[in-house]
Amino acid sequence: MSFTTLGLNEAILRAVKEEGYTTPTPIQKQAIPVILEGRDILAGAQTGTGKTAGFTLPLLQRLGETAPENRKKRVRALILTPTRELAAQVHESVRTYGKHLPFRSTVIYGGVGINPQIQTLRKGVDIVIATPGRLLDLIGQKALSLAHVEFLILDEADRMLDMGFIHDIKKILALLPKKRQNMLFSATFSNEIKRLADGLLDKPVLIEVARRNTASEQVEQTVHPVDKKRKPALLTHLISENDWRQVLVFTRTKHGANRLSTHLEKAGISSAAIHGNKSQNARTKALAAFKDGNVRVLVATDIAARGIDIDQLPHVVNYELPNVPEDYVHRIGRTGRAGNEGEAVSLVCVDEDALLRNIEKLIKRTIPKKTVNGFIPDPSIEPEPIRQRGGGRKRTPLGEGKPRGANGSRRSGSRGRSQNKPAETSHSNRNHRGR
Ligand code: AMP
Numbered sequence: 001m002s003f004t005t006l007g008l009n010e011a012i013l014r015a016v017k018e019e020g021y022t023t024p025t026p027i028q029k030q031a032i033p034v035i036l037e038g039r040d041i042l043a044g045a046q047t048g049t050g051k052t053a054g055f056t057l058p059l060l061q062r063l064g065e066t067a068p069e070n071r072k073k074r075v076r077a078l079i080l081t082p083t084r085e086l087a088a089q090v091h092e093s094v095r096t097y098g099k100h101l102p103f104r105s106t107v108i109y110g111g112v113g114i115n116p117q118i119q120t121l122r123k124g125v126d127i128v129i130a131t132p133g134r135l136l137d138l139i140g141q142k143a144l145s146l147a148h149v150e151f152l153i154l155d156e157a158d159r160m161l162d163m164g165f166i167h168d169i170k171k172i173l174a175l176l177p178k179k180r181q182n183m184l185f186s187a188t189f190s191n192e193i194k195r196l197a198d199g200l201l202d203k204p205v206l207i208e209v210a211r212r213n214t215a216s217e218q219v220e221q222t223v224h225p226v227d228k229k230r231k232p233a234l235l236t237h238l239i240s241e242n243d244w245r246q247v248l249v250f251t252r253t254k255h256g257a258n259r260l261s262t263h264l265e266k267a268g269i270s271s272a273a274i275h276g277n278k279s280q281n282a283r284t285k286a287l288a289a290f291k292d293g294n295v296r297v298l299v300a301t302d303i304a305a306r307g308i309d310i311d312q313l314p315h316v317v318n319y320e321l322p323n324v325p326e327d328y329v330h331r332i333g334r335t336g337r338a339g340n341e342g343e344a345v346s347l348v349c350v351d352e353d354a355l356l357r358n359i360e361k362l363i364k365r366t367i368p369k370k371t372v373n374g375f376i377p378d379p380s381i382e383p384e385p386i387r388q389r390g391g392g393r394k395r396t397p398l399g400e401g402k403p404r405g406a407n408g409s410r411r412s413g414s415r416g417r418s419q420n421k422p423a424e425t426s427h428s429n430r431n432h433r434g435r
Contacts, residue, residue: 006032009064011100012057019096025050026209031183031433032058038181040201044208046187047086047156048333051422052093055079055153055183060098062181066150073124075144077151080130080172082159083110084280085287090155091129103127108135111280116142132160132168139175146175154200156275157186158193166192173200219316219332219342223369228349229378231319232260234375236267238317239297246290247315249299250331252322252386257299260319264297271297274304302327305334307388321355323386325362350383 003016003024024032034041045051059077079094080113081087091107098105101308105127106120114137121128121144127134128144151175154160160169182201186193197204226234239247251257254275264271272286272295283304289295302322316335322328325420335342347366348356360366371377 001029007036007061008032008057009061012060012097015097015099016053016057018099021053025054027051027054028057030207030209031055034205034207035059035181035183036150037059038062040182040204042185042204042206042207043183043185044187044189044198045185046333049209051185052090055099055155056090056093056097059127059151059153059183060094060101060103062151063103064101074148075125075128075146075151076148077127078130078146078149078172078176079127079153079155080132080135080160081155081168082131082163082165084111084131085283086156087129087131094127094129098127104328105129105216108134108138110137114138114141118308130166132172136168136171146172146340147177149176149180151181151183152176152200153183153185154196155185157184157196158188158190161190161192161196166196169196179212202304219335219344221332221344221346221367223346223348223367224265224346224372224375225369225377226349226372226375227381228351230375231347231349232263234372235260235317236264236269237318237372237375238345239264239269245296245317246293246313247297247317248313248317248334249297249317250305250306250322251299251301252320254301256303256320261297261299264299269297270295271299273299273302276303278304305331314342316344318344321346321348321352321359323355325355325358328359329363350377350381353383355386360402361400 001023003013003021006024008016027043027049031041031043031051031054032276035055036353043051043054045054063076079087079090081090087107087109091105094105103126104124105115105159106125107129108117108121109131110133114134117134118141119140121138160166182204184193184197184201184204224238235249238244249260250261254273254277257273257275261271261273268270272289274286278286286295286298290298299319302324313335316332318328318331322331332342332344335344346356356367394435
């Protein structure tokens, strides 16, 4: 099946072709015709399935079909995302797929100056991609109105709820006109998501594609048992020996990411670290350098890596296993995307055996273990407990304005450094979330 049978117009097909896509992914096959019909959709799709094009392509076409007489200065489509990174990526997709169309789009999120965003909005845009907190700030400042929105997309809605944005979302929904087309994308369907969908969608068409957990079978996974102190040496060995050119490496902590990045640089391997203590600009720059091939290894913490989308990322390394088994699935989901093969390697020391067992339970398979010559673990080393700062599963976004409390107010103390500063793996790293 090719894109031409989906009902998309020539300008959009041309952009798709220029991207090199020949076959629509399953989510695209299902979602595009339904959205083109003007129906609401509730889509179960994780990142990596091609969901962004799945909603962006038909959205662009619908915008052309429903163009009002005076569309100047009216926001007609609103795409909400949980994080800055995802917002930026969706914006990039909107620009890419819409490059032969006249629509203006902009992305708004916290952590960067608000004035340039106000100025862009004043000039008038058709499509806004936003994270909830900053969007509400801009609405509060009368920099934009949602009174003419015809299309609403909630991307990664489950993550938005996880991050505590439900009140912000409700406030935003209250500002939208009643008549509009809604699209809700979520990787999971909790009761909370179902409630949100019930209140939001009008006779939606339900679309579900294979979960990444099953798609992750496309990723070749290996565990290399190794002593903790030998991990840096093993990583440099693997990179050099296999001549890996683009590697995403995960660490558990921000400090660990910095330390490892410095170690790699010293070993002559170009590297950058991204985590919550880095400014948005530093992160964007590091990611761009990594994408361009100027940085060979990107060392990231889980939160910083959320939503990173790099075509055909061939290697993911778990330098340390995550405390939360689901994060393993997210991490390895960075590779093997949209039908490409990928490789995920985990360096596991004796302290991490329990974490590995939990991961294997979650993915319902045993990951093959391979020791590397010269790095065989010393059996006399006793396991030590993994130091956990903070705790709890739920966490807050790196890239977003603060979720507000139930009364709509900003949570107090969110500007300064949190007193009990948690690790990135824990709940509430509010101090990292810029406005
Ligand atoms: P997404 O799930 O939207 O994050 O997309 C995952 C990746 O798949 C992105 O890098 C897209 O550029 C890529 N992609 C989307 N649609 C296609 C397609 N039909 N063929 C090949 N790659 C695609």
